[in-house]
Amino acid sequence: MLSKSQIMRGLQCEKSLWLLKNKPELRKTPEKVQGNFEQGATVGELATQLFPGGQQVSFSKNGLGSMATLTRDLIENGEHTIYEATFIDKGIFASVDILHNDDEGWHIYEVKGSTKVKNAYIKDAAIQYAAVRNTLNIASINIIHVNNKYVFDTELDVSQLFTIKDITHDAIERADVLADRAKELAVIPKLEDEPEIGIGMHCSNPYPCDFSKYCRAHLTKPNVFHLNRLKKATKYQLHDAGFITYQVL
Numbered sequence: 001m002l003s004k005s006q007i008m009r010g011l012q013c014e015k016s017l018w019l020l021k022n023k024p025e026l027r028k029t030p031e032k033v034q035g036n037f038e039q040g041a042t043v044g045e046l047a048t049q050l051f052p053g054g055q056q057v058s059f060s061k062n063g064l065g066s067m068a069t070l071t072r073d074l075i076e077n078g079e080h081t082i083y084e085a086t087f088i089d090k091g092i093f094a095s096v097d098i099l100h101n102d103d104e105g106w107h108i109y110e111v112k113g114s115t116k117v118k119n120a121y122i123k124d125a126a127i128q129y130a131a132v133r134n135t136l137n138i139a140s141i142n143i144i145h146v147n148n149k150y151v152f153d154t155e156l157d158v159s160q161l162f163t164i165k166d167i168t169h170d171a172i173e174r175a176d177v178l179a180d181r182a183k184e185l186a187v188i189p190k191l192e193d194e195p196e197i198g199i200g201m202h203c204s205n206p207y208p209c210d211f212s213k214y215c216r217a218h219l220t221k222p223n224v225f226h227l228n229r230l231k232k233a234t235k236y237q238l239h240d241a242g243f244i245t246y247q248v249l
Contacts, residue, residue, distance in 0.1 A: 001064075002186055004094040004127045007178070010185035011123065012206065015197040019211045021189035026214040044097060047111040047144050049158045051100050054081030064093050075136070087131040092182055094131035098144070105139030108132065109164070115148040117165045120206035125167060126174040127182070133175070141171040200236050220245045 002010070010017035019026060048054065055074050060066045067086035074082050085099035098109035110125045112118075125141050132138060147163045188195070199216060203209050219225070223245050224238045 001088065001091050001093055002182060004092070004124065004131070007092065007127055007182045007185055008120070008124060008207075010188060011178075011181065013197060013202050013209060014185065014188050015195040015215070016209050016211050017185060017188050018191060018195050019214070022194070023214075027210045028213045029210045043113040043146065044111045046156075046158055047109070047162060048083055048098060050144070050162060050164075051081045051098055051109075054083050054098070054100075055079050057082060057084045057086050057095070064088060067095075068093075072135075087135060089131045089134050090179065090183075091186055092127065092131040092179065094128045096128055096132065102139075105137040106132075107139055108141045109144050110142070111144045113146060115146050117143045117145060117167065118206065121145075122167050122170050123174060123178060126171040126178050129171050130175045130179040130182070140166055141168045142166050199239070201233060218244075222246060 006017060006020065009020060057067050057071050057074070060070075064086065065088065067084075068088045071082060071085045071087065074085075080101045082099045083097070085096045087094055087096070096108050097111040100107045100109065108125065108128055110121065110128065112121055114121075121143050125143065129138060129141055143165045144162050145165065147161060150157075150160045199212075203212055203215070209215075224235050224243055227235065227246070230238075
């Protein structure tokens with residue numbers, strides 16, 4: 001079974017997924033990324049104020065199954081808003097940032113600290129939908145992101161701070177393909193040998209990889225990535241052609 005974040009990691013780089021499962025001690029989280037995690041947590045907490053009074057499904061030491069069971073119990077008991085609602089279906093584990101029920105049905109809300117909806121967010125939400133669709137009637141799938149036009153006055157207004165973007169059509173359209181891809185990725189961590197995947201543009205797209213230092217251990221100083229005025233893609237092209245280092249004359 002893979003979590004949503006592990007599937008997203010595997011979509012970006014299968015080697016990174018293998019390393020996460022087999023050599024996690026090599027993982028080095030950049031300070032910038034850690035800062036993004038902390039910022040994201042703050043944004044997520046603020047976004048819950050858009051749907052106040054909900055119940056939180058906290059991480060459980062008893063395992064993912066107990067979190068999914070608690071979610072099911074909350075739904076059966078008539079809870080309308082659940083934070084971090086957890087589902088497991090067909091080998092996919094996913095937690096929904098905000099799950100809200102009204103007369104139309106259940107609505108998925110994924111919270112992001114960005115000021116726009118990125119392609120990776122739609123994939124993220126599509127994986128969530130794949131894990132939830134066999135359990136609940138999903139009326140809509142949405143991204144909550146920061147409104148960069150909001151101007152803070154004397155008191156924070158979360159209804160103005162955030163923008164809600166409906167991505168239902170795009171997420172549903174991608175769900176089947178991503179669910180099939182998740183099945184393929186589930187095999188990767190079980191492989192005996194590390195996948196032979198070199199560094200490339202995928203190392204930072206859509207997210208900076210926390211195994212980057214390990215994968216770049218072969219680079220000398222100076223190396224082609226220290227060259228100024230060259231596009232990142234050009235640097236990788238030079239690297240792939242065998243031009244690793246250079247000498248200043």
